[in-house]
Amino acid sequence: MTDKQEKTILSTRDVRLWYGQKEALHGIDLDFPNKGITALIGPSGSGKTTYLRALNRMHDLEDGVTVTGSFNFNGTDIYAPTTDTVDLRKQIGMVFQQPNPFPFSIYENVIFGLRLDGVKDKAILDEAVERSLKQASVWDEVKDDLHKSALGLSGGQQQRVSIARVLAMSPDLLLLDEPTSALDPISSRNIEETLLKLREDYAMIIVTHSMSQASRISDRTAFFLSGDLIEVDQTKHIFLNPQKQETQDYVSGRFG
Ligand SMILES: Nc1ncnc2c1ncn2[C@@H]1O[C@H](COP(=O)(O)OP(=O)(O)O)[C@@H](O)[C@H]1O
Ligand SMILES: [Mg+2]
Structure with missing residues (x-):
């Protein structure tokens, strides 16, 4: 293990969740x-x-959901009454299955959160736009059209702009829920390459129904079944040498 992998950013224990x-x-x-x-x-x-949505308290927005267990994020309790969920969601950003650009320019999409924070300095905003779009590997494609509507972009470009919007807030952790499942194969590969670059600098948790995607891009894999975590390990161990029969059955395509 290298040094940078030794620190834990998030630790959950006995997480239970009820819908009604x-x-x-x-x-x-x-x-x-x-x-x-x-x-x-x-x-x-x-x-x-x-589980993913529980990590940045997305279920707070739904009725009838009960969450218990401990969620330690960088030494703080995600579910503490004093936790500000707006701040939390800046630190733990979420990318959804459907690209979700707002009906504004590309530029305004990326700085949406910074504007809400009251940032007005044009130099700071310009810098955040360029940095975030570069990190999301979409800068070269959109740099001449920053003031055009984000709705005119392809699905794959919209998804990378959605990633840039999250990165503009300088998060510590990115949550991605099947971020390529609405995209064509080429756009999906572009997103995968983007994530592979980001993995040097960010912690990411990605939900994917694609085992080949998990094996291409992830360092570690956690296998869920019927609301239980069956096994978590380095990705190559999960796919080549799982310890549990259920994992073996799933990765060999016997169900699911
Ligand atoms: N809003 C909801 N209300 C009630 N049950 C839900 C809701 N969302 C998910 N579930 C149920 O919780 C279980 C887990 O769902 P989900 O987390 O969406 O699974 P996955 O992402 O692995 O496909 C399923 O049985 C699903 O039907
Ligand atoms: Mg799902």
């Missing part, structure tokens, strides 16, 4: 290093999205 009376997560213990990509895999309905 129905328990959807049955006690998830997971640790995430401060760099690199962890993939969450498992069949549809296994709780991957539910």
